[in-house]
Amino acid sequence: MAGGVGSRFWPVSTQEFPKQFHDMLGTGDTLIQKTFKRLANLIPKENIFILTNERYNDLVFEQLPEVTKRQVVLEPAMRNTAPCILYASLKIQKENPDAVMIVAPSDHWIEDEISFTKNVQQAFDFCSKNDVLMTLGIQPTFPNTGYGYIEYDKGSSEAIKSVAQFKEKPVYEVAKQYIDQGNFLWNAGIFMWSVTSVVKAFLNNQPELYKLFEQGLAAYNTDLEEGFILENYPKAENISVDYAIMEKSKNVNVIAAEFDWNDLGTWGSLYDKLEKDDAKNAIVHARTLTEDASGNMIRTKDDKIVVVDGLKDYIIVDKDEVLLIFPKAKEQDIKKVLQNVKDTFGAQYG
Secondary structure, three states, X not given: OOOOOOHHHOOOOOOOOOHHHOOOOOOOOOHHHHHHHHHHOOOOHXXXXXEEEHHHXXXXXXXXXXXXXXXXXXXXXXXXXXXXXXXXXHHHHHHOOOOEEEEOOOOOEEOOHHHHHHHHHHHHHHHHHOOOXXXXXXXXXXXXXXXXXXXXXXXOOOOEEEEEEEEXXXXXXXXXXXXXXXXXXXXXXXXXXXXXXXXXXXXXXXXXXXXXXHOOOOOOXXXXXXXXXXXXXXXXXXXXXXXXXXXXXXXXXXXXXXXXXXXXXXHHHHHHHOOEOOOOOEEEOOEEEEEOOEOOEEEOOOOOEEEEEOOEOEEEEEEOOXXXXXXXXXXXXXXXXXXXXXXHHOHHHO
C-alpha cells in the first residue's frame, strides 16, 4: 500500500511527492524501495503489487523500474485501506484462486528482515491451511497513545494466538493498563490471509462494498478494468480495513513479531530510528555546527551547512521554498500547520 500522503512529514512529504518515495533515513533507498526489497526475500518480484493513487504512477515506475504495468494497481480516488485491499484481493484471486497474500504499508521501517521473513512465512503456512485473517502485532515498549492495540488470548502458549478484540488509540492511562496486563500488542497494520478468506470476510461484513467490486470481476486483469475502476472506485465507502473486516471477524489471529518496527508516522518517530551525534541531534543530509543544541531532528537537501545555537528538541527541516522550525513536542500539530500554510500561501506548498 503506497497511496498515503504522510502529511505529518511535511514539508518533505507533500501531496505531489509523499514520504514513501523519499529516502527518509539517508540510507540510499526510499521507503518504497526498502519495502519492495524486503518482500522480495519471500515473494517472487512479479507477484508484488503496488497499490497507489493514480497521481503516483510515474513515481512508482521511476523508483521500481523492474515492475510491470500489471503490478501497479491504481486508485482513482482516496478511499482508505479497505476498498484498495478488496480490489487487489479480487484481482489476485482471479489470477490465482489458491493465493496467500500479505498486505504491507510501504512506509514502515523494519531492521531485522530475517525475523520479518520468518514471521510472515509462519503466517503464510498457517493461512494456507486455515480460514483465518492474520495480523502481526508489535510487542509494546512503552504506553504509546499513537497506535491501536490488539488484545489476544492470554491463556494461549502458541505462537499464533486468537485475537480477543482490537482497541482504538488509547489515552495514556489506558495504554499503561494495556502494558501492565501483558496481553496487548501494537497494531502494525500488516495482514496475511488467503484470498478465499479475505474475500469471504468482505462478503460477510461489507456486503455493499463487496457487491460494488464484484461487478467488475469479468473486467479485472483485462483491458476493461481501467474503465470499470474509474467509474466505480469513487463510489466506494471511505473505510479502513480494521473497521471493515478485522474488528467484525471472529477468525482473527495474531503473531507477536520478533522484529523491531517503526511506522515512521512523524518526525519524532524518524528521530528515534536515526543515529545521533554527541548532543543527541539526528541529522539527515546536513552538515552541522551546533552550540548548546540537543535533541533536534535536522534534515536538509544536498549537504547544506546548518548552524544551530540554543535550540533543544526541535524539528528543523529545509526543503526548497519551505523551512520548518517546530517543537518536537508539538509534532502532531504539523498537519494543522500545513493547512494554515496552504490557506495563507497557496496549495502548491502542500
